[in-house]
Amino acid sequence: MSAFRHTLMGRLLADPLAVFAMAIIALLVVSALLADVIAPHDPSAMNLADRFASPSATYWMGTDNLGRDTFSRLLQGGRIALYVALTAVSIAGLIGLILGMLAGFGPRWLDNALLFFFDTLRAYPTIILALALAALMPRGLGTVIIVVVITSFAEYGRVVRTQTLSLKNAEFILAERAMGASFARIVFHHILPNVLGPFFILAAMNLPVVITIEAGMSFLGIGVPPGTPSWGATLKDGFDYIRTTPWILLSGGLPLILATLGFTFLGEALRDQLDPRLRKTR
Amino acid sequence: MSEALKVEDLSVHYDTREGALQALRDVSITVPEGGIVGVVGESGCGKSTLINALLQLLPENATIPAGRITLQGEDVTRAGTRRLRQMRGQEISVVFQDPMTSLNPVLSIGRQMRDIQYRQQGSRAAKDSRSAAMLGRVGIPDPVGKLAAYPHELSGGMRQRVAIAMAALMRPRVLIADEPTTALDATLEVQIIELLKELQQEIGCAILFISHHLGVIAELCDRVVVMYAGVAVEEGPVADVFLRPGHPYTIKLIECDPGKLKEKVTDLPSIPGSLPDLTDPPAGCIFRPRCDRATEICATPPPRKGLNGAHWAACHHAKVDKA
Numbered sequence: 001m002s003a004f005r006h007t008l009m010g011r012l013l014a015d016p017l018a019v020f021a022m023a024i025i026a027l028l029v030v031s032a033l034l035a036d037v038i039a040p041h042d043p044s045a046m047n048l049a050d051r052f053a054s055p056s057a058t059y060w061m062g063t064d065n066l067g068r069d070t071f072s073r074l075l076q077g078g079r080i081a082l083y084v085a086l087t088a089v090s091i092a093g094l095i096g097l098i099l100g101m102l103a104g105f106g107p108r109w110l111d112n113a114l115l116f117f118f119d120t121l122r123a124y125p126t127i128i129l130a131l132a133l134a135a136l137m138p139r140g141l142g143t144v145i146i147v148v149v150i151t152s153f154a155e156y157g158r159v160v161r162t163q164t165l166s167l168k169n170a171e172f173i174l175a176e177r178a179m180g181a182s183f184a185r186i187v188f189h190h191i192l193p194n195v196l197g198p199f200f201i202l203a204a205m206n207l208p209v210v211i212t213i214e215a216g217m218s219f220l221g222i223g224v225p226p227g228t229p230s231w232g233a234t235l236k237d238g239f240d241y242i243r244t245t246p247w248i249l250l251s252g253g254l255p256l257i258l259a260t261l262g263f264t265f266l267g268e269a270l271r272d273q274l275d276p277r278l279r280k281t282r
Numbered sequence: 283m284s285e286a287l288k289v290e291d292l293s294v295h296y297d298t299r300e301g302a303l304q305a306l307r308d309v310s311i312t313v314p315e316g317g318i319v320g321v322v323g324e325s326g327c328g329k330s331t332l333i334n335a336l337l338q339l340l341p342e343n344a345t346i347p348a349g350r351i352t353l354q355g356e357d358v359t360r361a362g363t364r365r366l367r368q369m370r371g372q373e374i375s376v377v378f379q380d381p382m383t384s385l386n387p388v389l390s391i392g393r394q395m396r397d398i399q400y401r402q403q404g405s406r407a408a409k410d411s412r413s414a415a416m417l418g419r420v421g422i423p424d425p426v427g428k429l430a431a432y433p434h435e436l437s438g439g440m441r442q443r444v445a446i447a448m449a450a451l452m453r454p455r456v457l458i459a460d461e462p463t464t465a466l467d468a469t470l471e472v473q474i475i476e477l478l479k480e481l482q483q484e485i486g487c488a489i490l491f492i493s494h495h496l497g498v499i500a501e502l503c504d505r506v507v508v509m510y511a512g513v514a515v516e517e518g519p520v521a522d523v524f525l526r527p528g529h530p531y532t533i534k535l536i537e538c539d540p541g542k543l544k545e546k547v548t549d550l551p552s553i554p555g556s557l558p559d560l561t562d563p564p565a566g567c568i569f570r571p572r573c574d575r576a577t578e579i580c581a582t583p584p585p586r587k588g589l590n591g592a593h594w595a596a597c598h599h600a601k602v603d604k605a
Contacts, residue, residue: 170383277388
């Protein structure tokens with residue numbers, strides 16, 4: 001048990017903020033995985049007699065304009081949201097991490113070339129790029145993921161490059177080179193552990209952003225195909241009927257708020273635990 | 283005795299916007315097998331450039347227009363990248379000045395020490411026990427427990443011991459010590475010096491000890507090279523150089539040592555003037571603009587005047603030892 005207390009998970013469990021964050025994330029993940037089991041209704045079943053129903057024992061979060069159960073749709077939508085967020089952030093993060101370390105530690109010309117590349121991509125507004133790509137590519141989750149990867153990996157690259165650059169001339173890197181360490185050894189054994197802290201917090205804080213991008217693209221009608229349960233689609237429906245039935249919008253926003261809080265708190269807790277200098281306890 | 287490290291007429295220039303900065307000019311240093319040679323000089327005399335040149339880790343804008351660096355009979359200025367990587371660590375290794383920054387802050391001591399043993403065979407446990415043994419050897423209490431510690435949890439003196447342990451773990455033939463005691467207080471300084479001496483005996487390596495602290499050099503080294511503005515101005519056995527200095531710069535440097543002061547003064551002694559512009563060094567003797575003994579002859583390059591045996595000074599006015 002004493003060994004466990006010093007592992008990353010052990011230290012996270014000792015941090016109330018991290019426990020709170022992980023509880024929220026666990027709730028979202030479990031409800032997404034078990035959506036079919038938990039859902040009280042078929043998320044696609046239309047019941048026109050019960051259109052715009054208020055929250056009740058039958059419909060926990062009411063129904064939408066087609067009489068579909070909002071709660072069941074949000075559970076299904078959680079799958080899409082988590083799938084898109086985790087996939088897109090992993091791909092973008094990995095690309096950004098590698099390119100950022102190369103830019104920071106590699107030769108000057110490579111740094112300049114990669115920076116130019118990063119800045120060009122970052123100069124594009126996400127939504128405009130999303131609209132442009134959506135016009136070229138088939139509508140679906142793949143497009144959403146590609147849009148998110150293209151618009152966000154430069155951010156990881158920038159952060160990782162800055163971190164790497166500040167380490168490049170650190171004495172312990174010079175000491176490693178003086179000990180005969182190779183380029184790869186220095187980058188993966190010494191630079192990588194130093195940049196992982198800021199990287200993870202950025203990734204964790206970007207997860208909810210990606211979920212909102214997916215929601216936003218679905219809201220604009222360029223995300224998931226019509227009829228697919230998604231948080232963004234529910235928000236859009238709620239927006240259309242906000243004057244008469246505000247609870248569709250309110251319940252559609254609830255999982256988004258939970259996901260944002262959970263991942264942001266987890267990111268902060270991870271940062272505190274991954275950097276040994278910020279650890280409060282040993 | 284053969285030479286562990288031999289630097290012959292080494293010059294290093296940096297390309298700058300103002301032209302070539304002559305950081306080192308015709309420096310020759312010989313460190314015999316198992317010997318301890320000191321290099322002393324004020325900030326900006328080219329000590330760091332010398333270390334980087336020895337390791338062949340000079341910045342991109344540096345060039346070596348002349349000279350040879352021979353490590354164990356092999357010219358490192360001609361060695362390829364692969365060979366250089368092999369030599370670093372195995373044949374030459376460094377203890378850096380600031381123990382606060384020479385260890386990776388996010389990796390545990392044990393992980394860093396295991397990491398530098400990647401060339402050696404053996405299991406993790408074997409490497410860890412070797413690390414712990416070396417930590418114990420350099421005087422760190424509870425060495426096994428300290429393997430799990432992070433650098434920020436250790437004091438400055440402890441970290442410098444860890445840095446020395448890491449350098450010694452490689453069992454190099456030549457150990458460069460780059461002002462390893464500057465960041466430490468005086469009591470620790472003595473302990474670190476003693477430790478270096480003991481390790482040098484045990485491993486049988488040669489040490490090139492770089493410092494601006496005359497007392498430490500006198501304590502530790504057999505021979506000393508005095509450097510000024512990228513030029514070696516005097517060299518000889520420690521006792522000869524410090525007791526009968528031949529070059530006016532060495533004389534001034536010894537006069538300025540606060541340890542020499544016998545009574546209270548309001549201002550510490552210093553050498554008037556400042557370092558010459560190394561993109562356009564003065565002709566002849568490099569110390570001429572600050573030297574109170576300078577005459578017309580000093581505008582011509584000074585010869586290396588042998589004073590007594592292996593003791594020489596690059597000064598027109600140096601007098602041959604009578605003792």
